[in-house]
Amino acid sequence: MGKINLEHVSKSFGVTSIIPDLNLDIEDGEFVVFVGPSGCGKSTLLRLIAGLEDVTSGTIRIDGRDVTQEAPAKRGLAMVFQSYALYPHMSVYKNIAFPLKMAGEDKTLIDRKVKDAAKVLNLTNYLDRRPGQLSGGQRQRVAIGRAIVRQPSAFLFDEPLSNLDAALRGTMRLEISELHQQLKTTMIYVTHDQVEAMTMADKIVVLNAGNIEQVGSPLELYRSPRNLFVAGFIGSPRMNLLSGAAASKYSAETIGVRPEHLLISRTEGDWKGTVGVAEHLGSDTFLHVHAEGMDHGMDHITVRAEGEAGLNPGDTIYLTPDAQKLHRFGKDGIAL
Amino acid sequence: MARTASTGQKIAWTVVAWVIALVIFFPILYTIITSFKTEPEAIAGISLIPSGTFQNYIDVETQRDYFRPFMNSVIISLGSTVLALIVAIPAAWSMAFSPTRRTKDILMWMLSTKMMPAVAVLVPIYLLFRDWGLLDSRIGLTVMLTLINLPIVVWMLYTYFREIPGEILEASRMDGASLWNEIIYVLTPMAVPGIASTLLLNIILAWNEAFWTIRLTTTNAAPLTAFIASFSSPQGLFWAKLSAASTMAIAPILIMGWFSQRQLVRGLTFGAVK
Numbered sequence: 001m002g003k004i005n006l007e008h009v010s011k012s013f014g015v016t017s018i019i020p021d022l023n024l025d026i027e028d029g030e031f032v033v034f035v036g037p038s039g040c041g042k043s044t045l046l047r048l049i050a051g052l053e054d055v056t057s058g059t060i061r062i063d064g065r066d067v068t069q070e071a072p073a074k075r076g077l078a079m080v081f082q083s084y085a086l087y088p089h090m091s092v093y094k095n096i097a098f099p100l101k102m103a104g105e106d107k108t109l110i111d112r113k114v115k116d117a118a119k120v121l122n123l124t125n126y127l128d129r130r131p132g133q134l135s136g137g138q139r140q141r142v143a144i145g146r147a148i149v150r151q152p153s154a155f156l157f158d159e160p161l162s163n164l165d166a167a168l169r170g171t172m173r174l175e176i177s178e179l180h181q182q183l184k185t186t187m188i189y190v191t192h193d194q195v196e197a198m199t200m201a202d203k204i205v206v207l208n209a210g211n212i213e214q215v216g217s218p219l220e221l222y223r224s225p226r227n228l229f230v231a232g233f234i235g236s237p238r239m240n241l242l243s244g245a246a247a248s249k250y251s252a253e254t255i256g257v258r259p260e261h262l263l264i265s266r267t268e269g270d271w272k273g274t275v276g277v278a279e280h281l282g283s284d285t286f287l288h289v290h291a292e293g294m295d296h297g298m299d300h301i302t303v304r305a306e307g308e309a310g311l312n313p314g315d316t317i318y319l320t321p322d323a324q325k326l327h328r329f330g331k332d333g334i335a336l
Numbered sequence: 337m338a339r340t341a342s343t344g345q346k347i348a349w350t351v352v353a354w355v356i357a358l359v360i361f362f363p364i365l366y367t368i369i370t371s372f373k374t375e376p377e378a379i380a381g382i383s384l385i386p387s388g389t390f391q392n393y394i395d396v397e398t399q400r401d402y403f404r405p406f407m408n409s410v411i412i413s414l415g416s417t418v419l420a421l422i423v424a425i426p427a428a429w430s431m432a433f434s435p436t437r438r439t440k441d442i443l444m445w446m447l448s449t450k451m452m453p454a455v456a457v458l459v460p461i462y463l464l465f466r467d468w469g470l471l472d473s474r475i476g477l478t479v480m481l482t483l484i485n486l487p488i489v490v491w492m493l494y495t496y497f498r499e500i501p502g503e504i505l506e507a508s509r510m511d512g513a514s515l516w517n518e519i520i521y522v523l524t525p526m527a528v529p530g531i532a533s534t535l536l537l538n539i540i541l542a543w544n545e546a547f548w549t550i551r552l553t554t555t556n557a558a559p560l561t562a563f564i565a566s567f568s569s570p571q572g573l574f575w576a577k578l579s580a581a582s583t584m585a586i587a588p589i590l591i592m593g594w595f596s597q598r599q600l601v602r603g604l605t606f607g608a609v610k
Contacts, residue, residue: 052506073512085507089525098521099511146511 001063002153002186003028004049009058011044011210018044019210022058026154026188026203031180034190035197035233036207042190043158045207049188050079050156062153073102078147079156082163084139086131086146092118093127096145103150117145120179137168144179154186161196173200194234198222206230228333231256237286237302239327246271252328252336259286259304261325264311269318275311276300285309289319364586370579378575392580402584405563409585411474412549412559413542416481417535423482424489425531429523431490432497433505443494446487454484454547465552474557477549481542489538496530533599536592543589560585 004026011019018041026032034042047053049060051072060068067075078099086095096117100110118124121141131139140160147155157176161169177200180187191197197204198218206213206221206229214226218234225231231239239256247255263269264287273291287303303319311317328336341349358365370378371393372386396402431439461480462471470476500523508522546561553562564585567578593600 050510052509072506072509077510079507079510081503081507083501083503085501085503087504087508087522087526098508098513102512102514102517146507150511 001028002026003061003063004154004186004188005059005061005064006045006049007059007061009045009048009060010056011041011048011053012056017210019048022210022212024205024212024215026186028063029184029186031177031187031189031200031202032205033197033201033203034188034205034207035192035194036213037233038192040207041210042192042207044210046079046156046158046188046190050077051075052079076153077156078150078152078154079158080140080143080147080160082159084131084143084163086139086142088131091128091130092123092134092142092145095131095142096123096149099146099150113149114145117149120148120182121145136164137172140164140172141175144176148179148183152185154188157187157189159190159192162191162193169196176200195236198234204234206233224335225256225327226335228254228256228329231327231329231335237304240298240301241329242298242301247328250326250328253331254329254333255321256327256329257301257321258325259302261322262301262303263320263322264303264305264309265318265320266316267318269320271301271319273301273317273319275313275315275317278309278311278313280308283307285311287311287317289317291319364590367579367582370576371583373576373579375574375576378579392576393584396577396580396584400563400566400581402563402581405558405560406584406588408474408553408557409543409559409561409588412477412481412557413539415474415478416485416542417538419478419482420486420489420538421531421535424486424493424534428490428493428497432494432500433502443491446490450487458551461548462551470552472553472556472558477552477557477559480548480552481545484545484548485538485541488541489534492534492537493527493530496527496534499530500526529599533596536596536600540589540593 004024006022006024009019009022009024010017022045034045036042044053048055051067051070051074055068058068059066062075062077087098090098093114096114097110100113105113114127115124118127121144123138123141123145126134126138126142131142134142140163143160160176161172164172173196176187176189180200189196189200201218203215204218204221205215208229213233214221214230221230221234225234225239228241232241235258237259239258240262241254241256243254247253271291273289275287276290277288279286279288283306285305285308287305287309288300289303290300301319305311330336366384369384369386372388372390373383374387374389374391377383377387431443465471465476465480468476470479504522504526505518508518513521543559544561546565549559549561550565553559558566564578564581567574567581
């Protein structure tokens with residue numbers, strides 16, 4: 001079991017309030033991602049759940065039990081750190097065995113569990129090595145191995161992939177998702193990378209300045225962002241947020257159009273513009289278009305065109321937003 | 337672009353480095369050479385070729401007891417080092433892992449005691465030693481050297497402990513390690529290289545300490561520094577014997593330093609570069 005509830009949790013360092021007042025329910029077996037810009041309090045929130053930081057006020061419950069004042073080890077959680085935090089003087093085997101040894105498990109049981117974990121994580125051939133002799137991805141797998149042998153009620157991941165190169169990040173992302181499907185244990189994952197959030201999460205918690213902006217499934221957040229912050233944060237490339245005349249037409253203060261929801265034409269459309277930069281990805285082309293005669297508060301509009309598009313810098317094009325998929329926001333930044 | 341040096345430049349720099357090294361090493365070398373000369377040879381003037389006599393060593397060993405000051409040096413330098421580590425490890429530990437607003441000030445204050453000339457407190461310390469019956473005692477000297485080197489030991493250990501990433505300690509806490517287990521299984525093994533080089537450096541400092549050892553001892557607790565000094569006696573200076581005594585005094589520490597130079601260099605430059 002791994003149901004986690006946060007009730008009116010707040011955290012301040014001296015006079016600086018990091019998390020003002022936060023309520024959140026995480027269901028058993030969920031893959032929850034905390035996402036937000038740096039300094040939004042997502043890592044602090046994870047550390048509060050882990051018990052590595054004390055809450056200033058509020059209650060944290062795990063499976064209904066109040067653990068607010070309990071030591072990290074007593075909470076039955078396992079954590080994977082950004083820097084891996086492996087014990088450099090111990091072999092891979094000893095690193096993975098460490099939590100079991102601390103729990104006073106029997107030696108044969110430790111041996112079996114460590115070897116099982118090593119098999120799952122493809123580390124069998126590296127058990128005698130020291131962390132210093134492993135690659136980044138292998139180190140991260142050892143850190144995960146150390147977490148899974150304890151059979152915790154929930155896993156906590158603190159930006160675990162940010163030290164890896166892009167290719168490895170993709171592979172490890174998949175491995176963690178597969179691990180979740182296999183173990184069906186609650187996982188809380190902190191990242192600033194919204195691609196990781198979208199691809200891995202059952203539920204995303206978007207944080208900004210210690211406040212929850214929105215909680216929902218990746219597609220819910222993509223389809224109906226509750227406010228301008230979420231609209232701008234979720235989705236890659238970013239949603240185009242236009243104000244002024246373009247927005248008034250739709251009786252809103254601001255409108256949001258995702259790059260993939262703009263129709264391109266060479267002859268007619270709502271907004272006329274010139275192609276500035278064209279980024280060719282092969283499968284798609286991202287066009288950065290300078291719209292003419294429009295007071296919309298953005299210096300360019302990003303458009304996603306399918307395939308190679310056949311458009312070059314300097315070309316004049318017309319853009320029309322898909323009215324069905326257009327987002328409208330009021331003066332307070334909340335979706336209308 | 338990487339800087340490249342021509343062969344000529346490399347040779348020139350090698351020669352310069354050797355010359356500097358020889359100049360620095362020359363006093364020790366000349367002491368060793370002189371120890372193999374006869375007394376008339378020793379006072380005759382600068383000469384690099386000794387007659388190769390061992391008589392000075394025999395004289396030093398038979399006329400004066402070398403073993404006693406040697407043992408005093410061993411006991412005092414090891415004892416003061418162990419004592420200093422016992423006090424400094426917990427001190428550096430708490431300052432590195434649970435610093436307060438005043439930690440930096442405390443560290444600076446400790447270091448500032450090293451900025452004062454030792455002679456400034458000679459009289460009060462001498463009187464205290466006299467009143468407490470510590471003059472010419474190994475215990476008194478051990479405590480004295482512990483206190484003298486403590487700031488440096490705390491500083492070195494503090495720098496070492498600061499290099500241990502906090503996340504590793506947090507990971508061990510998550511893994512269920514108690515404070516005691518954390519110290520035994522995680523912190524200490526990671527700090528061992530740092531503790532070892534601090535230990536080595538402190539032994540060397542304590543072994544070579546001459547100001548207090550000469551002033552607070554006469555015969556019973558006199559270590560090798562006092563033993564060398566005793567060769568400059570009212571009967572006159574015996575250069576060759578003095579050199580033999582000096583060579584015997586520095587030999588143990590020179591050998592130890594030679595074999596542990598890697599740890600020492602690492603210890604002294606630790607924390608300078610990441």
